[in-house]
Amino acid sequence: MVMTMEARLKRLLEAVEILNRREQPMFQDRVLQACRHLFPESFSGFQLWDRLTGIHTGGTDVPYDENSLLERFQRVGELVPLQHPGYPLIMAGEKEVLRLSDLTTQREFAKTELFDVGFKPVDLRHQVALPILTPQHLGGVTVNKGGSQDFSAEDLELLGIFSRHLVLALQNEMILLEAQKQQPKVAMLDHLTLRRAGLTKRESEVFVWMAEGKRDREIATILGVSYRTVTNHVYSILRKLGVETRTAAVSALCER
Structure with a gap:
């Protein structure tokens, strides 16, 4: 059944919501669930390397035999750098989605061990790779499906x-994880001091992360509010303290 553009956009918004569900702790699980929601007939894989620590995380919902799942997934991870035509492009900084059929023919790809190990056992034929490139991370998500119909131009746009x-x-996930590790420098600041300065409860929360040097967008992510809400709170804090900069605001309150 052909989906209307309205239905596609609705499904996209729902998939993005799944990505950002804080109650589901594992980011990779949210990624796989979001991909499945976007394309219900597809199966996905997730690979991510932390450039700073070298830590690798990954997962898949491709229905491999349970007895060989881990071994097969590891072997696919070894073969991708050697045989996937999209890998050199991602390593070179490509950020756009990559449809496998735009990079090689099915006949040529079927000759590879990667096809034999990762695609053939579950009759997968088509794939789109979504690169993940940030200053801290390198990796990607693959969305895979079988059947005769490849991913369409509309699918690629979505x-x-x-x-x-x-x-x-x-990036938001990393901000939240870092915030959970930190003990704010002003956490022990007398709450009464903040109230005497005229700050509301929410302004006090914003101030705590201001003192940590967090930017407005990071504070918005940590507190689960909009960027505009945070900028309004920052403006209000500066006005109430009679200062013009964030540094001056922190100094004014921490010295009281």
Whole structure:
């Protein structure tokens, strides 16, 4: 059944919402679930390397035999750098989605061990790769399906939009994880001091992360509010403290 543009956009918005669900702790699980929601007949794989720590995370919902799932997934990970035609492009900085059929023919790809190990056992024929490139991370998500119909131009457009939200969701995830590790420097600041300065409860929360040097967009992610809301709170804090800069605001309150 051909979906209308309205239905496609609705499904895209729902998939993005899944990406950002904080109640589901594992980011890779949210990615796989979001991809499946966007294309219900597809199966996905997720690979991510942290450039700073070298830590690798990955997962898949491709229905491999349970007895060989881990071994097969690891072997696919080894073969991708050697035999996937999109890998050199991603390593060179390509950020646009890559349809496998635009990079090689099915006949040529069927000659590879990667096809034999990762595609043939579950009758997958078509794939789109979504690169993940950030200052901290390198990796990608693959959306795969069988059947005779390849991913259409409309599918690629949808996945292109989704891919940008995927990178943003990952960056937000890193901000939240870093915030959870930090003990704010002003956490022990007397709450009464903040109230005496005229700050509301939410302004006090914003101020705490201002003191940590967080930018407005990072604070918005941490507190789960909009960027505009944070900028309004920052403006209000500066006005109430009678200062013009964030540094001056932190100094004014921490010295009281």
